[in-house]
Amino acid sequence: MSCDYEALAARGVQGLSPYQPGKPIEEVAREIGLDPANIIKLASNENPLGPSEQALAAIREAFPEVTRYPDGNGFHLKQKLAERLGVGSDCLTLGNGSNDVLEIVARAFAEPGTEVVYSEHAFAIYPIVTQAIGATGVQVPAVDWGHDLYAMADAVTERTRVVFVANPNNPTGTVVEKEGVYRFLKRIPENVIVVLDEAYCEYLQGPEYADGVQWLSEFPNLIVSRTFSKAWGLSGLRVGYGISSPEIADVINRVRQPFNTGVLAQAAATAVLDDHAYLERAIEVNRAGLEQLRDGFGRLGLDVVPSVANFVAVDTGRDANEVHNALMREGVIVRPIGAYGMPRHLRVSVGLESENRRCLDAMEKVLS
Ligand SMILES: *Cc1c(COP(=O)(O)O)cnc(C)c1O
Numbered sequence: 107m108s109c110d111y112e113a114l115a116a117r118g119v120q121g122l123s124p125y126q127p128g129k130p131i132e133e134v135a136r137e138i139g140l141d142p143a144n145i146i147k148l149a150s151n152e153n154p155l156g157p158s159e160q161a162l163a164a165i166r167e168a169f170p171e172v173t174r175y176p177d178g179n180g181f182h183l184k185q186k187l188a189e190r191l192g193v194g195s196d197c198l199t200l201g202n203g204s205n206d207v208l209e210i211v212a213r214a215f216a217e218p219g220t221e222v223v224y225s226e227h228a229f230a231i232y233p234i235v236t237q238a239i240g241a242t243g244v245q246v247p248a249v250d251w252g253h254d255l256y257a258m259a260d261a262v263t264e265r266t267r268v269v270f271v272a273n274p275n276n277p278t279g280t281v282v283e284k285e286g287v288y289r290f291l292k293r294i295p296e297n298v299i300v301v302l303d304e305a306y307c308e309y310l311q312g313p314e315y316a317d318g319v320q321w322l323s324e325f326p327n328l329i330v331s332r333t334f335s336k337a338w339g340l341s342g343l344r345v346g347y348g349i350s351s352p353e354i355a356d357v358i359n360r361v362r363q364p365f366n367t368g369v370l371a372q373a374a375a376t377a378v379l380d381d382h383a384y385l386e387r388a389i390e391v392n393r394a395g396l397e398q399l400r401d402g403f404g405r406l407g408l409d410v411v412p413s414v415a416n417f418v419a420v421d422t423g424r425d426a427n428e429v430h431n432a433l434m435r436e437g438v439i440v441r442p443i444g445a446y447g448m449p450r451h452l453r454v455s456v457g458l459e460s461e462n463r464r465c466l467d468a469m470e471k472v473l474s
Contacts, residue, residue, distance in 0.1 A: 117240055118218075118238050118240040118241075119237075121237070122237055123445070125230055125231065125234055126230075127150065128150035128439060128441050129149060130147075131145045134434055134437075137434075138434060138437075140437050144437050146465070147455075148439065148440050148454050148457045148465055149439045149455060150341065150441070150455065151415070151417050152335075152336075152339070152341050152455065153336065153341075153416075154395075154458045154461060155384070155388055155391060155458075156339070157339050157374075158381040158384040159381075159384075160377045160381040160384070161340060161375075161378040161381065162374075164373040164376065164378075165370050165373060168369055168370055168374075171373075172369050175365055176365050176367060176369045176371075178365050180372050182372065183200065183345075183367075183372045183376045184198045186376050186379050187347060187379070190379060191319050191349060192319070193349060194352065196352040196355060196356075197349055197350055197351065197352055197355055198348070198349060198355060199355050199359055199362060200345065200362075201331075201347060201348065201367070202344045202367060203333060203335060203344040203345065203346045204303070204332060204348075205231050206346065207346050207348040208232070208270070208301065209231070209235045210348075210362050211348070211358055212239055213235070214358045215267045215299050216239055216241035216268050217239065218239075218241060219241075219242075220266070221241065221242045221266045222241050222243055222244065222269070222270065223244045223246060223258055223262060223270070224243065224244075224269070224270040225246050225252075225253040226245050226247050226248040226447060227275070227277070227278050227448060228248075228253070228272050228446075229270070229272045229275065229276050229277075230446065232272075242265075244261050244266070246258045251280055251448075252278060252280030252281070252282065253271060253280070253282055255282055255289070256290075258271070259290055259293040262294060262295065262298055267299060268300075269294060269298060269300050269301070270301045270303060271290070271300065271303065272303040272305070273287065273303065273304060273316065274306045274309075274310070274413070274415040275415075276306070276417070276453075277417070277419055277441070277443045277448070277451075277453040278411050278413070278419050278448075279411060279412070279414060279415040280411065280412070280413070280414075281310070281315065282316070283316065284314060284315060284316040287302070287318075291325050291328065294327065295327075296325075296327050297327070299327050299329060299354070300325070300327055300328050300329070301330075301331060302316075302328065302329070302331070303331050304317075304318055304330055304332050305331070305333045305336055306336055306337070306415040308336070308337035308385060308388075308389065309336075309337060309389060309392055309414065310414055311389065315414075318330035318349075319349055322350065322351065327354075328350065329348050331346060331347070331349075332346060333345070333346035333347075334371075334374075334375045336416060337392075337416070338378050339384070339388065340371070340374055340375060343370060344371055345371045345372070345374075391456075392416045395457060395458075396413060396416075396456055398459065398462045399454060399456060399465075399466070400413075402463075402466035403418070403420045403466070403469070406466070406469060406473065408421055409421040411451075416455060416456045417455040417456060418453070418454055418456075419443065419448065419451045419453050419454075420452055420454060422473070423450060426442045426443070426448075426450050426452045427444065427449075429452060429469075429472060430442040432472040433452075433465075433468050433472055436468040436472065438465050438468045438469075440452045440455075440465065441453040441455075
C-alpha cells in the first residue's frame, strides 16, 4: 500500500523548493574533511563579533527558567522595544526570527485568489510563504539589482493583499532612500498591507535612509519588521518583531504561535538592547569590512553590487556554483544565489578583517 504524499500536499506546497540556508561549518567540515577550526563562514550575514557579553550574562541568569513556558506576550522585551521605538507595546508582534513575522503576515492577510507583490532578486522567504498558502506571487523586475518601487506600486491590483519590500534588500544589499520609500507608501491603497523588512536597518547610518517606524501613524497599513539576528548578533536564538498599528498587531497576533519566542531568546534580546558598545562595534567592523571586500574584489577585477548591508553580492563572471565549491575546498563558505536569479554572483557576508582577507585570498587563488 502506498500513497503519493506529494500529490496529497496542498497545491501551493507541491511545487515548493525549500529555503537554502548557508552551509553550517560542521557540515562542510564533514563533507570536505577539513578541521572545523580552519573553516570560516561568511554565508548567512551573521555578526562576526560573536555574542554580546551582556546577552550571554542574561542567558546564564535565565537558565533556570527553561523549565517553564516563556511569557507568551514577551512583556519585558516588548516594553523595552516600545520605549526605544517610541510606540505602544500593543504595536509589537514578536516572532521566532523576523521570518516568522513575515510568514504570519502572509497567513493573516493573503489566501488563494489574492496576490502578493515582491521584487525580483528579493529575499527568498516572500515567494515561499506566498506559494505555501496558495496565494499568487507577483514578482516585479528589479532595476540595478534593487527594488523598483514605482513598478511595484504599479503592480498592485484590487487582488493585492500584501507587498513585501526588503530595505536594504538581501541578497543584493541595495537600498531605496527615504524619499523613494515615502512616495511609494503614498501610492499604496490603505487596504493593501505593506511590509517594510528592515532586517539590516542598524547598519544604515545617515539621514538619507528611511526608518519605517516614523511613518506608522501616517500609514496604518504599514508593518515594519526587524530582527536580532543580524547587527545584534543573536541569529541562533531566533527573535524578530513586527511594528504596526495596534489593529494590525491584533490581527497578526491571532495567527502567531503562543510561545514563538523562548525564555532565553527573550532574556538575551532584552539585555542586548542595552549593549550600545556592542552595536557600535558591529557597525564599525561592518563599515570597514564592506570597504575591504569592495576594494579587494575590485582589485580582482570583479564587480560588486553597491551594498549598505553586512554582505556584498560579487559577480564572479562565471557559474558561481563552481566558484562556491572551490572556495569551500579552501575552507571558505559563502553563498551562491542562483536561486535568486543571480547565477554568476556569490553573496559574501562581512567578516572580521582576517576573515575578509582570507576570503579575498581564496577567491584570487580559485579564479586564477
Ligand atoms: C536575515 C533576514 C531576515 C530575518 O531573519 P530572521 O533570522 O528570521 O530574523 C529577514 N529579512 C531579510 C531581508 C533578511 O536578510
